[in-house]
Amino acid sequence: MAENKNQHFVPRVHLTPFSVCAEGKAIHLFNLDRKKVIFDAPVKNQCSRDYFYGQDSKLEEAIQAVEGYYGRCVASLHKPGALVNESHATILRRFAYLQHVRTEAAARRSAEFAFAATNVSGVSCKQPTFKEAVKTAVIAAMRHYAHTMAVVDDLKVRVVRNLTSVPFITSDDPAVLANRWHQQRVRDRSFGVSSAGALLFLPLTPTLLAIFLDSDVYQAEHVGGWINVPKPADILACNHHQVLNCAANLYFGDRSSGNDVQTMAASVAQLRPLSRFNVMAAVSDGETATHTRYAVVDAKDIAEHDDVLVHVRAVRPVPPRWPSFLKFRNKPFVYTNDTGAGFRRRTTATSRLQNSPPWRKVRG
Template identity: 30%
Template sequence: MPANKKHHYVPRFYLRNFAEDGRSVSLYNFRQDLLVKGANLKNQCYRDYFYGKDGVAEAHLGQLEGGLAELLRIVLGTCTLPPPFSELHEGLCVFTLLQYARTAYSADAMDDFADGMWKEILSKDARFNASDLNRVRIVNSDPANLAVSIVLKHYHLIADLAYVLLESPAGCEFVTSDNPVVFYNQLMEFERFGSSTGLVSKGLQIFFPLSPKFLLLFFDCSVYALNDRRSVRLSLSEKRDIDQINALQAAAALENLYFCTPKADIFRVAEMGKGKRRAKKTRITKFQVPDAGACSSQMIGGSREDVRTNLSLSFMRTLKPAKRWREERKLPGMKPVVVPRDQRFVDEHENFLRLSDLGFYKPTEFFKYLRERDGA
């Protein structure tokens, strides 16, 4: 068995950017309502053998982390972002979605989904009664690696999103958490059924704090526009924007918020997010199927619970065509559950996966596929 049993689901190279001395970090714990200063980085965001006792997946993640750490150093060192569809842009997509998928929150959500879905299915089987099902928990054998494997196959699906580096104003700083990548959708926040933050969802936004000074934001540019469209780096001027972005971390965290200095105003951040924290990680929904004949038929679906904080940002606005689309979406009647922002891009990705399975491309060569498709 590998000697290294501490598997960090938020890597230390990332958290170190929020450590004032490079070795320890300040944190706020929601469960105990406790502030801890000088917490050792080695003891943060880990579970024993989280990625398996054989150490194989942990070793693979370690290899990825070397390149991703260098990418993060480049971004923070140059204070800028790479051009679209470049190798470094692809790295940003991998870094962001890998961090989204590899956390304890993500693994727990996978297990909650499996437990809820299977219990709903088995409850229809006369061989199982409710009391028996309630005494067990049905989980995945390897939820963390399952979540990681899914995003590493589909990370290209956020490559069509616009992206910008947000810079905090003087006297303010971004905070992070043990679940730092937050998916959001201002356009679809009115909807309470299912999730509106899938990788291909119309209106998707992704918030990823990189340091106290910089945050990476991906967004659907057919829905939202920045007040300043000219640069990939945007210096924020209003504290309320920082407050609202930091509140996303408080709403999304599993247990801990992490911050660098008192400028984070961590108790205010925690208080802003407390009422928005999700009671459940997933939701299982049942639908009665109409016209099923003599039989009673149900459809069972499930999704993650989205973060919802009534987000409003001064530097980003929703475009008029998207507002009109949203009003039409609110009208009564049957509507598709999933609304892709660009069906053609989704189709291209599915075609790439087929070609990849046939051996024409490696799973990491989606950008190469696009260039060859366009004759570049």
């Protein structure tokens, strides 16, 4: 049985650098729903639920091990002359990916995804309660992480050093998956961790932020893994991702930043999608010798059909700007097999299907 009843989905080791005086006791927050700044909230009560991961002691120990490595890694990056070595990169990748899949917001999105697929009129499917679906999604996410943690190993890791007076902030869902290439070149707001052009943003402290990037698509000038950023606009561009991705709360440690955080959040709040999913329904519309043809219809019209496909696509927010240090390569390239698998990176261009079309490299 797990030793700790109160389990954090954003660990205290992450929140502590953003807390008051970095002591890990109190932290300031801005709640987007209430549009209210709350000062000196206890860190121990933030981003936690009773037995959030269940009562498996081995799972709890594994998560704590990843968090421990992460805490020591961030501390070492603050040492004078620190370089972002491969050990740092591996630890940051593992933590960022774990953090991306394990928050309550991520679990709720997974549950909402399942409900979106089965709530279509005419689809008969026994559903659990939403609370049960979220709990199931958490456990599924942990299993998924264990089997797919290497999916981010090809992403280059750079650490942004904030040289401005504008601090990085964090949130209740701080490891943000983004994709500038997908949104600007493909004009598509649906993508995943395996997609070409994948990016992850993870604030480490008010002065440090890790960015993970597909180096076949992007470039970011650096020295020893560090990107020195003197422009406040670039820091704000990174902070926007926290606003657009979070479930409810933004966190910061300097009381004087309260008004600035509120103003910044208000400036991009309208870009948060009203729905995180688009649901498309299609019905059988004829057959060939080898295939069945489907036609897209309004979801309300499918009740009279027996053969129905329901497709749910994620809708991810589009930030108002991207940091200037993140640039497209002169000749980016991606991989495709011209199927619904979409565009992939060289290491994720794989398929579990035996008859899957071959992947080919294309200019992006």
